[in-house]
Amino acid sequence: MTDMTEQQVREEVRAFLKANWDPNLSLVAWRNILVDSGWGAPHYPKEWLGKGLPAAMSLVVDEEIREFGAVGAAKMGIRTLAGATILAHGSDLHKQTYLRGILTGQETWCQLFSEPGSGSDLAGAATRADFKDGKWIINGQKVWTTSAHHADFGLLLARTDWDAVKHKGLTYFIIDMRQPGIDVNQLKQMNGHASFNQVFITDAVIEEDMRVSELGEGWKVATTTLMHERRGADGARRYDAKIERPEQLYQEYNEEIDHQLAPYIWYPQRTGRVDLLIEHAKAEGRYEEPAIRQEIAKVLSMAKAAEWTARRAHAAQNLGKPPGPEGSIGKLAASHVARAANRVHTMIAGANAMLTGSDSWMDGTIAEILVSTPAISIAGGTDEIQRNIISERVLKMPKEMRTDTDRPFREVPRNQVG
């Protein structure tokens, strides 16, 4: 908590930008200035490149930077989860080594949690980390790893103890992705994009000082990462947009977007594109049909209510309440909205819903919505998992009876992965 009001924050940011913004710098040079000022990540603590402001205040700062026409710190991808996790659980070495590169955008991150055999059951990870000659040797297979094909570092959850119970045998590491022994394969999705990767890890090496958690305590650290992931998935996420201006810095920034945003290019469509419903209906000449209007209004209402609920959660955080499982509520709401929007876009499109690519409205945008929304109720924890979390953590209802958590992991039944 801080005593700065929103108004004060806005004024200070503007003053800083006025004094320092220079689009003739290189992107990295500018971001180093920004990061040193604390305005690159104002929600980071003061001793680690930030200003110790509440998380929601950092949205205000971003808004000012955008409105000023300047460029902020790098925000896209897993980097924000990496930053949050390292701040919460990393050693000073980790903070020193990685936070700046995360914020300047010089280094890219990925998250190596899911495995072919453990999707919803992340704690069932069976990738092994064995300690040999002072180093960790990693073997296994990860999946759904966004950005793995261009990542410099990975957040890795691996099993270090097979005789401990499931949640006590995992350790959390930072792994260098630019090493032999790491093979990345792109996975094509039903919508034609290939945003995710399979990562095959064979005798990859991690130095002992790149261990983030205590031995066997990796699950606790992973929950921090996951909580931040869910909070980002409430449908309110916004993506950086290119800025068409001549200076060099903008060019570098736009290239960064092209490169790093590639896996996310269809993400707006997986939300159902509620913003396009009215425009779509008007374009198809169906906005006056009473039955269609009812359906459009239902989806708009749902989306608005979800947005307001997210804002209530953020406002609560601003009042100093800790971030809690309300991310699960937002994520679940986003699934409902996306599914309903898909249905209504289909209804509006009529026969055109059979078409794709340039034969579909807005150069394929509608078609992409129709085959992308199923992702939103799966990625980042299925709807079913979110409901488990809400009922157990928010509502404090009894936990599901478990048969996998009270015996050595090696004895727990699991999927056989090819």
Next chain:
Amino acid sequence: MTDMTEQQVREEVRAFLKANWDPNLSLVAWRNILVDSGWGAPHYPKEWLGKGLPAAMSLVVDEEIREFGAVGAAKMGIRTLAGATILAHGSDLHKQTYLRGILTGQETWCQLFSEPGSGSDLAGAATRADFKDGKWIINGQKVWTTSAHHADFGLLLARTDWDAVKHKGLTYFIIDMRQPGIDVNQLKQMNGHASFNQVFITDAVIEEDMRVSELGEGWKVATTTLMHERRGADGARRYDAKIERPEQLYQEYNEEIDHQLAPYIWYPQRTGRVDLLIEHAKAEGRYEEPAIRQEIAKVLSMAKAAEWTARRAHAAQNLGKPPGPEGSIGKLAASHVARAANRVHTMIAGANAMLTGSDSWMDGTIAEILVSTPAISIAGGTDEIQRNIISERVLKMPKEMRTDTDRPFREVPRNQVG
């Protein structure tokens, strides 16, 4: 199975009625003739007042009797479940003693399964039956007992062994309701009717020969009763309608309906009255509203599909396939239909949905629908129980982990009932 075709059945029934129907007989006298002929319960075996025809054929017979203007055997209430259960599991004494009275309507039955502490979990019954001096002494409390206030006999599930596991400690009895020690209290429902009863049993007595199941094997017999109950609840149930003709027999028949149908008088409303949707919309002048038409069409479609599904199930039975858990499918469908119909009747009624009694359309029928449909997804096994049954018995999915079935019943946690 039999070799008679539907056509042959229809002809034989008509011939029988032509020769025997006489509305100047008393109702009981006529029904005795009918029952002796086998046409009162043609699906009963030949040796027990029937003709051994498939169950669905008995609907054909009923249809012929109705069309002829005659009166069939007594069908309303728990009597049909009593008949089916006694035929399947009763002794010759039971069959001899009760089947005729069931069919002539001279004796009325009720079902004493549910208890305040065990609703969905019927096998958790805690009413006790203790064997003393050659008789069973019954103590406990039952609930949701339709018709208990005028029943002659009851189908009783009571616990005879508290050290056996839950499902092995129950025994199935026929209890004489006209004895001291049985107190019946009517329970008022949210729709204002009082169709169900609480039954307080204090030292009531049952002779040993009125035990239907082996000791501790009552649950098996109960499942027969329940299966027949669910099959009757698929929304296709029809109620006898009064016949306004002068002869004495009709008068007695109409009185029987008034008396026995009283607890069921709102049952048509709990189905949602899909049959009234179009008429209601026309009466409110809203049948031309496109959004309302869509909703009406959705409910009509659901109801028709449910009806056809029930008929497919009956047709399968006619082909000799044994009756299975498809009753659960029908019951679940009926819940969906009722809930949707309630919603649409509300939409049609507009401001009138706030009114009841004579201020509501059709002298309160609409209002009664609005506050009665919640019953259909609870009574006779909740929707949740039906889904358990479908997934476990039809789809053969793994059973829910149980902690209550593998230890002596006296150690199983249960509700404290006042």
Next chain:
Amino acid sequence: MQFSFSAEQEEFRSVIRRFLEAKSPTADVRKLMEGEVGYDPAVWKSLSNDLGLTALHIPEEYGGAGFGVTELAIATEEMGRALLCAPFFASSVMAATAIVHAASDEQKAALLPDIASGETIATLAVAEPNGGWDAGSIKMSATTAGDVYRLHGTKSYVLDGMTAGLIVLAARLANGHLGLFSVADTSDGVKRTPLKSMDPTRRLARIDFDNTPAMLLGSADGGEAAYAKTFNTMVACLACEMAGGAERLREDSLEYVNMRVQFGRNIASFQVTKHKAADMLLDVEMAKSAAYAAAAALDDGDADASAVVSLAKASVSETYIQTAIHAVQMHGGIGFTYDNDTQMWFKRAKASEVFLGDANWHRERMLQNWSA
């Protein structure tokens, strides 16, 4: 728009909640809903005098406390939660708001102080037998001979229409404009007939006017604007009332499944029960968000306030009844009995689906006022 309540607002809510827990427990609600009058004059007096709720949003110069729609909505949310039987919605939310927006200063001075003090119980009569709540549905005519207006026609679905001493109503002037009028219950040609309310905690009446003398509130061309503002406030407050009821049902159901044992375990431990409870939380939180947004949009004077208000009414009403359906289901057989409290909120939810316009109608109104 603000997305959190201030500390003062939270404290205000706590005071009302404690008051209603003490003064309107369900046992009392049951007595009142089965009784003749439909509310407890002693509680009404206490609510007016001790808490000052009837004065809440009335301007200070007319004996009120001058608060906004948000505070009024907090009060109705708590009343919905407690299922309070009282003419608060009719008198304070509907009639007082109409007078505030329509009347001249003199008229306000004459009418508002007694409403603010709770002495006068007023209501607002809008809908007619056709059941519409929009200005276009109002057919009742007001004729004029000199300064005196005369009313001819029938109002229906009038909230607390049997108990209100002052009737504010909307009628059609000869010039085609809508006029808002005030009529005393004792005026000539006023005939009141109770309607059989499905929800006995919300009493309705039909009122026939036969050449009844009435006072026009404000000018002969300002009725539409005044009614539009009034209607938005009514609807936002109803949305909050419904959200309060839905939350109560959700909480009660959760408590019940946490207590009830079947198959040797709490039914709250079954995954489908847990997921249903999670869905109910999601639904009710979204409903609360919409209801609060409606009140805030009015206090902020947002251009699309009518859209937000109608969005809230449509969404919250559907959540309320859905939550009530779930609540009955989670209680099982006992939830369908008259003696279980769930049914009381179920009926309120059912009636609220259509009170002040149903979801379809509000969705259409929402789109017509949509600007985003």
Next chain:
Amino acid sequence: MQFSFSAEQEEFRSVIRRFLEAKSPTADVRKLMEGEVGYDPAVWKSLSNDLGLTALHIPEEYGGAGFGVTELAIATEEMGRALLCAPFFASSVMAATAIVHAASDEQKAALLPDIASGETIATLAVAEPNGGWDAGSIKMSATTAGDVYRLHGTKSYVLDGMTAGLIVLAARLANGHLGLFSVADTSDGVKRTPLKSMDPTRRLARIDFDNTPAMLLGSADGGEAAYAKTFNTMVACLACEMAGGAERLREDSLEYVNMRVQFGRNIASFQVTKHKAADMLLDVEMAKSAAYAAAAALDDGDADASAVVSLAKASVSETYIQTAIHAVQMHGGIGFTYDNDTQMWFKRAKASEVFLGDANWHRERMLQNWSA
């Protein structure tokens, strides 16, 4: 109406299912959907010659087997289950049915035997760029000079329009009536453009006609009636095709959850998974009932057959996509990948929502033909 299939019909279904399991495994479907032509001529030949499916419902006097809609619908149900890539729906279900209902005896004798033998692949072109499937939406005009008709306009969403050698189509005659015509793909002024199909197992094309000579099928005033009958048959068969696809998705999902382990147990053992599977069974069984009823109503010549057919289209299409959504969800992340088969049926389900008219339109049509 009959509510069970005869032993012969069940045997017929088994034969087709075995055939398609052998000749149209998903690996082959994948190859075809990514290929140029979109179907396998060898399988088509086998389906026509060995199984005689292309002759199924064509009258015996024209080289067919003379079966009813129910048998045709069984075939399409199995094809929907297997996601067969073949011009069966276009040629046999759509074009042949149109010819049977519209053409003169000579025309039938000229056209049907080659369709029955599978030699000719035909299609029926109805919808135009406006996307409507009802007679009223057909604007394309047919002018006449002596005996020869000339067509002017554009058909769109034409199923297998690139591969069909014979195009049957509906156009507006000078007398205002609808006419059904036949055109060879090689006729003057026929320009065919492939459309990018979201579901690559169901190929679509746009066809422009510029003064194209065409043969009127039957009389100049019988087109409406012939098309109405044809449309009902098409829709009933599509309903069955969708029901077949939905059942396949349901079965595959059940198999997957029974196999997949998470949290140390099969995910089929989680109560929410079980209840979802139960709901899917209910939905699919209801969908099958509606689809079968549609075919039976046509075979029985029921007066309300159009209502039943439209009921089936609307209901089954919603069940199909809902089942597909559940199927992806039950598979989790893997279900969203291209390599998992679920997506193929998902796309078919999505496209089927609107093919031959969407659910809203069919519900309206249903009510207009409702008699019960």
